[in-house]
Amino acid sequence: MDGNKIIMEKPVRLSIVIPCFNEGKTLQRCVERTLCIADKHLTLEIIIIDDGSTDQSLSVAGHLAIKYPQVSVIRHKINLGKGAALRSGFQKAAGDYVAVQDADLEYNPAELKKLLTPLLEDHADVVLGSRFLSPDPHRVLYFWHYAGNRFLTLVSNMMTDLNLTDMETCYKVFRRDVLERITIEENGFGFEAEIVAKVAHLRLRIYEMGISYYGRTYEEGKKIGFKDGLWTLYCIFRYNAPRAPLPVQLLIYFFIGGAAAAVNLTLFLWMSYGGWRVIPAAAGAFLAAAAANYLLCVLLLFRHRARWKSGAEVLCYILIVGIVGALDAATTHFFIESGISPWVSKLIASFLGFVWNFLGRRFFVFPEPPSGPWKPQVGK
DSSP: OOHHHHHHHSOEEEEEEEEESSOTTTHHHHHHHHHTTOBTTEEEEEEEEEESOSSSHHHHHHHHHHHOTTEEEEEESSOOOHHHHHHHHHHHOOSSEEEEOOTTOSSOGGGHHHHTHHHHTTSOSEEEEETTSOSSOBOOOOHHHHHHHHHHHHHHHHHHTOOOSOTTOSOEEEEHHHHTTOOOOOOSTTHHHHHHHHHHHTTOOEEEEEOOBOOOOTTTTOOOOHHHHHHHHHHHHHHHGGGSOHHHHHHHHHHHHHHHHHHHHHHHHHHHTTTOOHHHHHHHHHHHHHHHHHHHIIIIISGGGOOTTOHHHHHHHHHHHHHHHHHHHHHHHHHHHTTOOHHHHHHHHHHHHHHHHHHHIIIIISOOOOOOSOOOOTTO
16 A cells, blocks of 8 residues: 555655754755645654754754754763663654654655554564665665674674664664653664664564665765674674573673683592592582673673562572582582592593583573564453
8 A cells, every 4th residue: 555645545744853963054955845744634743952052053953943843853962872862862753653863864854654554453562674775776885884884784783683774773663652652771883783772672573674775975074883783792792692592602601601711621630639629619619600790691691680678580590500509519529539530530521510600690690582473462
């Protein structure tokens, strides 16, 4: 069904949030082109967030707010970043749907109307515009920027279990009630990775649609760079690890378990060759490694579910540590009694402990539903 036809059948209000930092040259054209998509069946609310601009952006935004009643302006006295600007805009948005529009005109505002279609048909909760799905015009620019974008999208997809083609896209359109369920934490360009992760956590209905792209060079004002890419990679890990698919979590835990195993092995050898008996040495080394393991799990992998106020969680963790500790000590003792050297015995026991620890923590101590595609709830 045609997007315009749907809008005619069901009048809606669309809030368009425009973060702006030193975009005085393009801001007016951007807003006026955005206003052109309105008709008697689609009303607009345009929210400009001037994020501490040092050029004429604030003056242009103020002039637009006076000229057009649909336009309002929020001012940040200092530059806080794109995520902070969007957070301010989302809080003010009052439309049925909320969209993001950059002020630099790399994206064509006319296509926002098209992106509303799956939402208005009630097929989607979130629609993303992909620069890599469309036959429409796409400016040819930096290869390494493109490669980095695709790499970040791939890593994000591995963590969220989605199959997006353009995680970093500006064009994201939401039902407003969806945004009300999400707290934006990132101030900078990490917002893109964060919002995709949190949408995936909610198991929402996500659609992609091809869009055109009129990219800029750095000389023309493009701002995102290599450091932003590294921070985005960190944000993908930070916001997805607690709910990543099991194979991905196992890979992450491999590094956590490896660090804990190194603590375990080092302390055991130190105590063993220091005259300690096998069982006390194995138990002491294991307890120290368990503490290191738990700390790393809370900080890196399962931290969103670490609620020490829950007595059941504490008891569950202690129980798992006790069971795995007993298995570790018994396994180590068994192999040593079988004539295997202490360090090889401990190495084998540490590997088995790695598997037991992950399974115990993942399914008993830190249970967390996975991210991924939308699944209908029972009764709906």
